[in-house]
Amino acid sequence: MSLHDTNPRQPAQPKRIALVIANPAVSTTTGWPVGFWWSELSHPYHVFTEAGYAVEIFSPAGGRCEADAMSDPNDASGYSRHDLISQGFIHTPSLLAQVQATRPVTDIDLAHFDAIVVAGGQAPMFGFEHATALHTVFAAFYEAGKVAAALCHGVAILAYVKDSHGRYLASGKTVTGFANVEEDFADQAVWDYGLLPRGTHVMPWRIEDRLKALGANFVQAGAWRSFAVRDGNLVTGQQNFSGEATARLVIEALGR
Template sequence: MSLMDSNAVDPNRPKRIALVIANPAVSSTTGWPVGFWWSELSHPYHAFTERGYEVEIYSPAGGACQADAMSDPRDPSGYSEADILSMGFLSTPKLAALVESTRPVSELDVDHFDAIVVAGGQSPMFSFEQATDLHRKFVDFYEAGKVAAALCHGTAVLRYARLSNGEALVKGRTVTGFANVEEDFADNAVWSMNLLSRDEHVMPWRIEDELKALGANYIQAGLWRSFAVRDGNLVTGQQNFSGAETARKVIEALGG
């Protein structure tokens, strides 16, 4: 079912977005604490609210969430120091508080929203396999003709999302997500710092490989380039620099 065939979007009220961030987890490969990525929350949030959309924050288990340290513009690494949107989000108490009391995805009413957007970070790669409510809700949005979107490692949800007929949601669909070339870059970075041995990897599996194995037409734009793709009512973004572009594709799918 395509969005164009659906009456799910009501043009007489503000669009409503359910934005899902990951709960804290521990990496099984590095032993490090992992979480969501700030720009994948703040950039889409800004794009949606700037359009007058209503945005509510969810997580698979609900409750307080923690971001990956390097996604915080205040982190000593300086990795995200140029991310002024995330800095503004963090510096606004009302917004910063949103990640302290997320609602569980089990309480997400699909009928209330026009789109679901699943943000990434490192945690989804270790925690989304058990997030069965998220798998089901994502498919519910998709099969209702509403926009179902995922970004960066948030596209891990597509590994587990099965349609009501049992087929993988991504089979035959054009999608993107965190690319192998970007996983190689991350692996080389930790190897160069002697944080992992050469036979170890930051991630336990790879988005690009898995989506291809499920029958998706996986595409990407190259290392760290902002990129998102829309296939009907399915929207995917490549990595953490693609939050705004992913939001634009969702807005386009919702009719502006």
């Protein structure tokens, strides 16, 4: 028997997480290239692997994925410079390779995984509407009683996912996601820096407004506060500072 065999963080049959990041897209409102957000991948990945879980990375279409620039701790903006967890992920070749060659969500075997977690970034707002295979697999996890989770703009998936009865999955559920107060902040920032004309919004629609219109009980903790909420086996996280909180609720829902 090796030390690896006796490591309590590496159980013989670990919980398995399908972690989905967005494929690259182009914003229809700004014309900018958009992608996933590093901390919404790296922070949950860190929490899950520290708990002894096995994590595999997928994207709706598979292939190479690109992150939103400001989420990179090495970006000139300095916005994410303190994100040491993402820094570690980016500089670990075996982990970075998984982002550069993601598997498509059609490869997700429901029987093989205990939970699906959909990360955000800006790209979900422009690419998830037509990601029908992701809609299907997300609903399948939920209806099988497995954990279905989404984070930040990844919660955009709930604007499209319906259950087997044709009802929106978000209807009647308590959820969170990127909040209007945060969208207001983002819009004001790009106006102040002269990146967009005043009155032009960064996002084509808002998660809080859309999910409320679908009958969800949308809750949030205020701008840029770490926050996640669980409603049965549905877990949602508010924004890019909520990756750890989201992952810990997934672990709670799985019973460790």
